[in-house]
Amino acid sequence: MSLATISPQKAKELIAKGAVLVDIREADEYARERIPGARHHAFSKLQGPIAAPGAVIFHCRSGNRTATHAERLAAAATCDAYILEGGINAWKKAGLPVAQDKTQPLELMRQVQIAAGSLTLLGVLLGAYVHPGFYALSGFVGAGLIFAGVTGFCGMARLLAFAPWNRKAAVPAKA
Structure with a gap:
């Protein structure tokens, strides 16, 4: 099963309607920069189902990791699931907010x-x-x-x- 990709703008609309954004990057990446409100579930430690009242939107840095692992992510979701096209990089490029902690070390x-x-x-x-x-x-x-x-x-x-x-x-x- 493959997951559909959605734009950052469409993701923002779905989040406003109750969708959950899930960051699959590693903990060091998440600690340095993240989308506010995103849940952190590192792909390397992904276990069990990921549930949300509406839909789940998975993201990584550029969209490559989520696309590569779309089948496993789809299997983990217990509801409609999508991939944020272009990841957090596209989110930032669209002018949407990110939280940064530059005191954290580089990934x-x-x-x-x-x-x-x-x-x-x-x-x-x-x-x-x-x-x-x-x-x-x-x-x-x-x-x-x-x-x-x-x-x-x-x-x-x-x-x-x-x-x-x-x-x-x-x-x-x-x-």
Whole structure:
């Protein structure tokens, strides 16, 4: 079963009539930027049915994740379900409100992209200007990215998750 896509304007109309917007992005993405009022159900942890009094509208960042997983999302919905065409990016482009918390770290996958790109460029520059042996750094990073793509395990993401800026603040004990 496939889900129909709807525009941000149509989604806003349905939400005004009682539809529920469901954000399927990961928790770190949701914490940094979200559509106000959207429920968070990370696709990676999606279990059980998602019910709403009217309809359910699923969204991600660009619409790609929701489109890719439309069949599973449709199976999880117990009512009419749609995909927000273009995701939160299209929502913003339409001038609709988003809540941002810039104190939250960048999404982990963006951090991996920045780190991998930086290390690859560093390896090339050091290889060209210092010693050819530094090209191995770029090769190592490339091999790690291939391994992550094939296996689904990203060692760099695991390491970055422990970085000080990615640690969750300790919740103060109640008196």
